[in-house]
Amino acid sequence: MGKKDQLVEKEQVVIRFSGDSGDGMQLTGMQFSDTSAFFGNDISTFPDYPAEIRAPQGTVGGVSGFQLHFGHYEVNTPGDYADVLVAMNPAALKANLDWVKKGGTIILNEDAFTDKNLARAGYDFDPLRRNKRDYQFIPAPITTLTKECLKDFELDNKSILRTKNMFALGMVYWLFDRPLKYTEKFFEEKFTKKPTVVKANKLVLRAGFNFANTIEALPKHYKVAPARIKPGVYRNISGNTATAWGLIAAAEKAGLPLFCGSYPITPATEILQELSIRKDLGVKTFQAEDEIAGICTAIGAAFAGNLAVTTTSGPGLALKTEASGLAVMTELPLVIVNVQRGGPSTGLPTKTEQSDLLQALHGRSGEAPLVVIAASRPSNCYNYAFQAARIALEHMTPVILLTDGFIANGSEPWRLPLDSEYPDINVPFATPEDPNYLPYERDSEKLIRKWAIPGMKGLEHRIGGLEKMNKTGNVSYVPENHELMTKYRDEKIRKIAHYLPDITIKGDEDADLLVIGWGGTYGHLYSAVKEIRKTGKKVALAHFHHIWPLPKNTNELLGRFKKKIVCELNMGQFADHLKVNVPNFDCEKFNKMQGLPFTITELKDRFNQLLEEL
Amino acid sequence: MTQTIPTYTAKDYKSDQEVRWCPGCGDHAIMIAIQKAMAVLECKKENVAVISGIGCSSRFPYYMNTYGFHSIHGRAAAIASGVKTANPHLHVWQISGDGDAMAIGGNHFIHTIRRNIDLNMIIFNNEIYGLTKGQFSPTSPLGAVTKTSPFGTVEHPFHPGELVIGAQGKFFARTIDYNVKLSTEIFIEGAKHKGTSVVEVLQNCVIYNDGCHAMLNDREEKENRTIVLRHGEPMVFGKEKDMGIILDGLKLRVVKLLPGGFAKEDILVHDAHENNPGIHTMLANMRYPDYPVALGVIRDVSAVTYDQTMHHQIEKVQQSASYKTISELIYSGNTWEIKEEQ
Numbered sequence: 001m002g003k004k005d006q007l008v009e010k011e012q013v014v015i016r017f018s019g020d021s022g023d024g025m026q027l028t029g030m031q032f033s034d035t036s037a038f039f040g041n042d043i044s045t046f047p048d049y050p051a052e053i054r055a056p057q058g059t060v061g062g063v064s065g066f067q068l069h070f071g072h073y074e075v076n077t078p079g080d081y082a083d084v085l086v087a088m089n090p091a092a093l094k095a096n097l098d099w100v101k102k103g104g105t106i107i108l109n110e111d112a113f114t115d116k117n118l119a120r121a122g123y124d125f126d127p128l129r130r131n132k133r134d135y136q137f138i139p140a141p142i143t144t145l146t147k148e149c150l151k152d153f154e155l156d157n158k159s160i161l162r163t164k165n166m167f168a169l170g171m172v173y174w175l176f177d178r179p180l181k182y183t184e185k186f187f188e189e190k191f192t193k194k195p196t197v198v199k200a201n202k203l204v205l206r207a208g209f210n211f212a213n214t215i216e217a218l219p220k221h222y223k224v225a226p227a228r229i230k231p232g233v234y235r236n237i238s239g240n241t242a243t244a245w246g247l248i249a250a251a252e253k254a255g256l257p258l259f260c261g262s263y264p265i266t267p268a269t270e271i272l273q274e275l276s277i278r279k280d281l282g283v284k285t286f287q288a289e290d291e292i293a294g295i296c297t298a299i300g301a302a303f304a305g306n307l308a309v310t311t312t313s314g315p316g317l318a319l320k321t322e323a324s325g326l327a328v329m330t331e332l333p334l335v336i337v338n339v340q341r342g343g344p345s346t347g348l349p350t351k352t353e354q355s356d357l358l359q360a361l362h363g364r365s366g367e368a369p370l371v372v373i374a375a376s377r378p379s380n381c382y383n384y385a386f387q388a389a390r391i392a393l394e395h396m397t398p399v400i401l402l403t404d405g406f407i408a409n410g411s412e413p414w415r416l417p418l419d420s421e422y423p424d425i426n427v428p429f430a431t432p433e434d435p436n437y438l439p440y441e442r443d444s445e446k447l448i449r450k451w452a453i454p455g456m457k458g459l460e461h462r463i464g465g466l467e468k469m470n471k472t473g474n475v476s477y478v479p480e481n482h483e484l485m486t487k488y489r490d491e492k493i494r495k496i497a498h499y500l501p502d503i504t505i506k507g508d509e510d511a512d513l514l515v516i517g518w519g520g521t522y523g524h525l526y527s528a529v530k531e532i533r534k535t536g537k538k539v540a541l542a543h544f545h546h547i548w549p550l551p552k553n554t555n556e557l558l559g560r561f562k563k564k565i566v567c568e569l570n571m572g573q574f575a576d577h578l579k580v581n582v583p584n585f586d587c588e589k590f591n592k593m594q595g596l597p598f599t600i601t602e603l604k605d606r607f608n609q610l611l612e613e614l
Numbered sequence: 615m616t617q618t619i620p621t622y623t624a625k626d627y628k629s630d631q632e633v634r635w636c637p638g639c640g641d642h643a644i645m646i647a648i649q650k651a652m653a654v655l656e657c658k659k660e661n662v663a664v665i666s667g668i669g670c671s672s673r674f675p676y677y678m679n680t681y682g683f684h685s686i687h688g689r690a691a692a693i694a695s696g697v698k699t700a701n702p703h704l705h706v707w708q709i710s711g712d713g714d715a716m717a718i719g720g721n722h723f724i725h726t727i728r729r730n731i732d733l734n735m736i737i738f739n740n741e742i743y744g745l746t747k748g749q750f751s752p753t754s755p756l757g758a759v760t761k762t763s764p765f766g767t768v769e770h771p772f773h774p775g776e777l778v779i780g781a782q783g784k785f786f787a788r789t790i791d792y793n794v795k796l797s798t799e800i801f802i803e804g805a806k807h808k809g810t811s812v813v814e815v816l817q818n819c820v821i822y823n824d825g826c827h828a829m830l831n832d833r834e835e836k837e838n839r840t841i842v843l844r845h846g847e848p849m850v851f852g853k854e855k856d857m858g859i860i861l862d863g864l865k866l867r868v869v870k871l872l873p874g875g876f877a878k879e880d881i882l883v884h885d886a887h888e889n890n891p892g893i894h895t896m897l898a899n900m901r902y903p904d905y906p907v908a909l910g911v912i913r914d915v916s917a918v919t920y921d922q923t924m925h926h927q928i929e930k931v932q933q934s935a936s937y938k939t940i941s942e943l944i945y946s947g948n949t950w951e952i953k954e955e956q
Contacts, residue, residue: 231952232952234951234952245940261692279932280932281935296686296696299685300693300697302696303693326685330683453681454660454704456660457658458660463682463684466684475676
């Protein structure tokens with residue numbers, strides 16, 4: 001029999017699971033997320049893993065982590081600091097201790113805390129003894145008990161040890177009063193052909209749960225009640241999956257086949273992988289020999305009449321530079337997804353940053369304007385991927401969709417849209433056998449040319465990278481024509497602003513401080529603004545998704561606020577962009593270049609400081 | 615109801631644009647041969663896409679009254695691959711020079727061939743960079759004196775045939791610009807081949823590398839210096855048809871047909887359909903003056919194509935697919951419902 005339970009209500013909790021990169025911490029974290037989501041909590045997750053697939057065991061460089069934040073109110077970030085840390089070895093403790101709240105609970109596998117492992121993690125002291133006043137350590141002999149639990153199973157030692165993450169998960173399930181059934185079902189469905197593996201994992205999970213219930217070290221457990229969430233059907237989704245699905249949705253609404261020409265690159269690869277699975281929905285994926293061939297096959301597919309996409313991250317976008325200029329010149333619809341990571345060069349492949357903004361806006365030869373939009377959270381990658389494709393097709397232009405490693409890998413519940421919530425996409429095809437068709441004749445409203453694709457009779461024409469004669473599209477070196485076409489290309493993109501939603505603010509209309517952000521920092525900025533408003537101060541957030549063209553009311557809206565601060569994970573690229581494009585724009589800046597998201601704490605500190613200066 | 619089948623002449627494939635290649639350039643004859651081949655193949659103009667990179671030869675699409683795309687340097691193979699994969703019903707021709715295909719576009723060239731995408735690649739090989747006015751190319755012979763190699767090049771050239779076969783190429787042929795009849799015949803063969811067909815055209819640059827293939831064009835000697843290979847026929851050549859090629863140990867050897875000496879029966883019979891690339895590579899690598907230069911279809915082996923395989927795979931997956939629409943997909947699997955609060 002277990003001890004008498006003491007159940008304590010909590011508003012929200014942040015848990016971080018960490019261990020060696022082979023310890024299965026991502027799976028463990030995902031299981032806790034799914035269970036919490038099914039239970040009705042709002043959640044937000046973020047995996048944190050090393051670039052090396054299997055760095056040396058037991059070293060800090062090889063630590064893989066998964067953080068999740070769940071609550072019974074709206075959750076917008078994976079949380080700054082953890083309430084609970086699960087550390088499977090000393091390296092995991094060392095890598096994460098700074099991210100645990102003072103007074104937080106640390107569950108650790110005491111079997112792994114040997115002198116050898118402590119040394120390998122770089123500890124020359126006992127971290128438990130030194131930190132015992134600041135944290136509540138719960139050492140558990142996870143390895144020993146897992147082995148004991150499975151001693152009668154016909155499993156090799158390696159397979160037995162592989163289940164020890166379930167022991168840890170079982171303990172955490174007890175700690176937060178969660179049912180085991182979702183994870184049990186997961187194993188039953190995943191390993192239908194391996195009943196022994198299913199049985200072993202279920203048994204170890206249950207053993208961890210019972211162990212936590214029994215030991216005196218855990219004096220109480222917690223309940224986080226379901227959140228009040230907008231009614232609807234939900235699923236958990238990561239930004240990369242949402243991006244892939246949004247593109248498929250757009251192809252469906254446009255009535256076109258989807259073609260993705262890409263080359264694998266962290267952290268964008270999952271989009272190509274997901275699209276490759278989706279042959280059931282007719283998606284064509286072309287894993288090219290390099291980034292350049294990725295975009296070039298996509299341009300070829302666009303010429304041939306498909307909804308064409310290429311996906312990449314910063315260094316790959318640099319390689320696609322010349323070809324993206326070709327897409328501008330040929331005025332073909334093309335979506336370029338750039339999942340940003342820390343740069344320059346190879347930089348920080350698995351870390352997040354917003355430092356490709358200026359590359360996206362200007363990184364081409366000549367004056368080559370295109371559309372840049374940015375998603376701001378994992379689930380709305382679906383919507384912005386859809387919008388990127390819609391704009392590309394309806395305005396005959398390449399569009400760069402910026403996401404980042406943080407929202408691409410992070411996940412959260414997504415209220416599923418109804419099919420009817422998304423509009424049909426009207427593709428500006430030319431009419432076959434139209435005797436008056438000219439490849440570069442523009443409509444007066446959008447300044448777009450009509451799309452004639454091979455196979456359409458009577459519309460045979462040639463396009464290419466050389467400057468085009470207005471209307472006919474023939475090669476032209478006429479000086480005045482080049483100036484005219486340069487202006488047309490610019491004006492065509494600017495006109496798109498008339499088809500974009502206005503920028504709105506969240507928070508106080510008469511705010512003393514306007515916080516300005518864009519892209520994947522939304523959750524942190526919104527949470528910080530919300531928390532400051534709770535203290536009675538007047539602040540608001542203007543968060544941009546349309547980077548170029550900017551929403552048409554940008555100038556008017558920003559002009560209403562006296563004090564402004566632009567927050568971004570770079571040296572101030574969006575602030576500079578606003579200074580160029582919004583007359584008399586002036587702002588404070590808050591920048592972070594650590595490969596990490598903002599913390600709500602640091603944002604609040606800075607905003608409060610500015611408010612006090614008023 | 616009877617359907618009228620459009621019959622085309624070469625002229626139908628000419629666009630209204632003024633052809634701007636230098637007078638005497640080999641490109642003119644190659645274009646005539648391609649247009650003739652298209653007429654014989656009865657390609658509907660609207661189903662033809664001609665894709666090029668950058669270089670003199672890459673101006674080609676502008677002169678064709680079909681769909682055309684003059685792209686960027688080296689990328690024609692990648693763009694053409696995208697066109698064909700997006701719409702496998704199109705006849706896709708790629709026009710590239712030796713620099714476009716084998717220097718800046720070398721990576722796309724080998725990978726496109728390896729994938730065996732059904733494209734007709736025509737490589738105009740004049741062993742020089744013409745559009746930038748006379749620098750050496752990856753096919754310029756060792757020691758070639760050009761503007762960027764005033765003391766002779768110090769690098770070994772690619773032999774296109776060897777590179778194509780090394781990249782798993784299933785079709786390789788060679789022709790020479792002045793021989794419009796042979797070129798037409800070969801372009802037709804290449805177009806009929808399912809998969810990537812590569813035709814190397816020995817092309818003269820009248821300005822920067824004039825006469826680079828002149829020894830193969832000598833009125834008196836050309837038949838002694840070239841051999842036109844045809845599948846199933848013995849490898850006999852020469853003005854008097856008195857020379858042949860035999861396999862001597864591990865090498866090819868040129869022999870004279872003499873009474874009492876080598877007879878026609880001793881001569882190798884060309885088998886373009888043999889999968890083993892050994893003899894094809896040797897034939898492609900034959901160089902004057904040790905050997906006659908091989909023209910004609912050297913290799914023509916059938917294999918599954920990328921574009922067909924991809925579309926079959928999609929069809930097969932779709933037959934047993936659980937989802938037909940994105941809505942069905944997003945509502946599948948682990949979802950949960952939040953109901954209105956009572």
